[in-house]
Amino acid sequence: MNGVDAVGVLYGLEAINAHNGWAISIVGVTIVFTGLVSLSALISQLHKLVALYDNPGRIKKLFASKSKSVAKAGIPKKHLALTEAQKQICRQYNLLAQTMDDVISLPKLLRMAELSGLKDPHANISFLIKSGILRADEQGYFRWDEDSFIRATS
């Protein structure tokens, strides 16, 4: 009979089938593959560890910026009481901001608002800045503050 020798010992595919060989091999391959992926991910991030070792000041900065953001998060933000028309303006500009990158160029946003035919784009952009929904960064670009937007429009 195929896969069985003269003394009845299984070999070949029958032997694999009979002793859960396929399952064992799949588990083995998965373990090895997962191990290799984890190892490669670890190696790919090693340069960050080396950079920290080279410049220990960055560790301090990392903790300083984290504690700053924690402190910021601790400050309750002012709740804005907007009219329905103002909320509508916020929603319109949110749609425009979504078409841009995370970092918003204010002149570009203004141009887009003008092209879209939005009412009073200049005054409304000033309103979004004052309300804290559009926030300037240190590089001359702006960010859409989702928390402020949700609070203002809810």
Next chain:
Amino acid sequence: MDSSAACLSESIIFKSLDAQDIDSLVPLFSRRTVMPGEILARAGHGTQFFFLLEEGALLVAMEEGRAVVLNRPGDFAGLSMVSLNGTNTATITVLEKGAVWVVSCLKILDLTDHDTQTGAIIMDGWHQFCEERAPFCLTLAETGVT
């Protein structure tokens, strides 16, 4: 104290000057009411005036889509933020109705170019203003972008 002197005294750039210096600056400034959408200076055009904000908001649009919004009394749209070698590097647009004090750029540059105490105080104030409101302006100036 008239409102231009009050505005100068409120500005980070000019507030360190003594009362006599501020009084001598007052005649250089003239008040102008501004409306949203109005363009006060256009990038690429020759620089004629700088603007000291009394009320309202101005958008200073620079290269690469960068911008600064000036919306506090005493904010100054001038010097390296808006001009290089006599040409505007930024477009200044009014965002919100208000008033600005207009000053000839040559008169301000004349004050800051000379090695006087007044010039030094104004430049110190300018650096402080940029650090606070538009730190990237200082970096760009150092790298020669603006």
